[in-house]
Amino acid sequence: MSEQFKIGDRAKARCDLMGVSPYSEADDMLVRRFLTPAHDAALDTLTFWMTQAGMTARRDTAGNLVGRYEGLTPDAPALLIGSHIDSVRNGGRYDGALGVTLGIDCVQALSDAGRRLPFAIEVIAFGDEEGSRFPASMACSRAVAGTVDPAVMEMTDADGVSLAEAFAAFGLDPTRLEEAARRPGEVLAFLEAHIEQGPVLEAEGLALGVVTAIAAQKRLMVRFTGLAGHAGTTPMGLRKDPGPAAAEAILAVERICGPLAIWRARTGWSARWAGSPPCPAPST
């Protein structure tokens, strides 16, 4: 077995280890929300692995864990490698975590070989990417990029706990979120290894792909307004049913976006019937 495969196996095994309690809030699936004891436990173990791999590890002011492996010269700009360590409910053991453990293992391989590169490597475990607890997805990487809005601190989770309160409970200062920003001169590039969350590679029999574009979501809400009528006596030609109109709109989106390779349109819709029509509401 080649060294590369050993690295991959170890990174995967570490994700498996972190797929259960105390790294998960649930016993039967992985749930690791931002700023929870499960998140804290994951950061502690990642810190241990980073230290083992010859890195110094610190938690930044946004709740990210950052491990650093120096280059040939101290304080050289760094290649950042990382992904998110939080997980939505049943997000799977490798979503995000694999991008962190692979980074650690790459550094471990360099460290084992006694090699230093002309640049430093930093491995980052982002705290919140998924909006797993607060409706503020990617707040932590935005903080690193210097584009976070401090107003996110006012957002609350399902229990009414604000992000500021959760920060304080985690030992973080909610007023220092923006201090996690990295200066451009400190960073060479960012590399993220991530599981594919679609079926394309599998359909093409490929193990690995390099992204050339990334999904940027744009969510629109479209309201189709109709008029309720008697199911039996209203002639088809005089009906104003919003269901078929919505169906035609969905098909139009597919028709327009389908041929463009880099565009993927997904239409999800739920129907909400206003008033009390005499005919039953359709299923969605």
Ligand SMILES: [Zn+2]
């Ligand atoms: Zn992910």
